[in-house]
Amino acid sequence: MADFGEAFNYGMKDIVSVLIGGVLFILSILLIPAFIVMGYLVRVAETTIKGGGDVPKWENIGDLLVKGVMVFIIEIVYMIIPVVVFLLLGGASIFLAAGSGDDPSAAMAAMSGMILAIVVAGIISIIMCVLAMIGILRYAETGAIGEAFAVGKIINELKAKLGEYVIAWVVLIVAYIVIYVILTLLSMILIGIVLIPFVMFYYEMVVFRLLAKIYAVKT
Template identity: 35%
Template sequence: MLSDSVNYLRDSEDAVVTVAIGGLLLLASPLLIPSFLVLGYLMRVIRRTADGDDEPPVFEAWGDLLVDGVKAFAVTFVYSLLPLAVLALAAVFGIGAAVVGSGDGAGGLLGGLIGGLLALLLVVVALVVSLAGTYVTPAALAAVADSGRVGDGFAIGTLWGIATKRTYAVGWLTAVAVVFVGALAIGVLSIVPMLGTIAGLFVQFYATVAAAAIIGWTWTDVRPVSTDTAEVETAERPAV
């Protein structure tokens, strides 16, 4: 799977054009819409590979790409929002602890200590929630790419059943490894001022697409069976 993901874009006839467009869109990503288009392309990669089509998509049907990108952004944003909320709460407790601890007497010291411990606990909780969100997000994106419904990205029960499968864990770790290697390459390129940073964007796009392909292949094995399909299979099964 790892070698297939590295060769996923390279074996395409439109590899150069696709990587060039993707890198340019990342370069313009501060404008938001280009970043949505990249997300939409990644969703298209996940959908295709999950359906058994290993031919990388090209940048076309830009309106559909934008819609898919907005969906992907919404899912990613929500899963990152909870850890940020917990961290904000930890900051409030931390500030409160500092204010209480600055007071005179044993009561102020005890209150500050308790507040500080609560703030530390919330930071740990935020880190755990953040890791959980990072782990589940690819499955949520694959669910949305598969059905086209944003709500499927928040079907916690279904996603939990998928995320606890060994196949998904292996796929997720493989995708993370690809992104990590890409990040190392970007770090090396960034040694060269300006040009290295720009070149790193194209490497980032290539690595992210490879990771998306891994998620799509993984989704093929872990995707839930739809109720409609199950009902059809039951109806067609002959009675014994």
């Protein structure tokens, strides 16, 4: 069973690293800092998988940048399928609506088709996100981007520890909701707005630490 307490307390070991991550999180609109942040999270996963307990330092920034770009590529590739599905189903619905003229039944069918496209693409997106996350962990472990697309091995990993991953994701989702509510309330005052990037970066550290701990256990 994953040690949730350890994962949530992980970032507290090095507040300076969290502060640096929060600042870069703010600068993520410039893109390059976003890649560096993602590369750092990969390093968190890599350190965790290798059995390390310390928070990694912000060093060798070039390596973090490369890792971040690789993760971006991984995420884009995994999102191709849901995007294509949405475009095909949504496009068919738009085509139907355009050819229906003023026929209300055809327009209703087109609307239903668009809703179906959103639902189906959404479900596929969730599946792809899960596969992509395990793929990123495989990349963190091996350093080989090809391993991020070893779908058979990724599915085997999920099957072997499905219960642990499901519980972890449920906990992370609940934690995110709680954080979102608290930050929304605090945003009514200046301190809440200031805290958002730092808290969200801390949360991402928890995500990568927790999932990497589960992944690191070989069955």
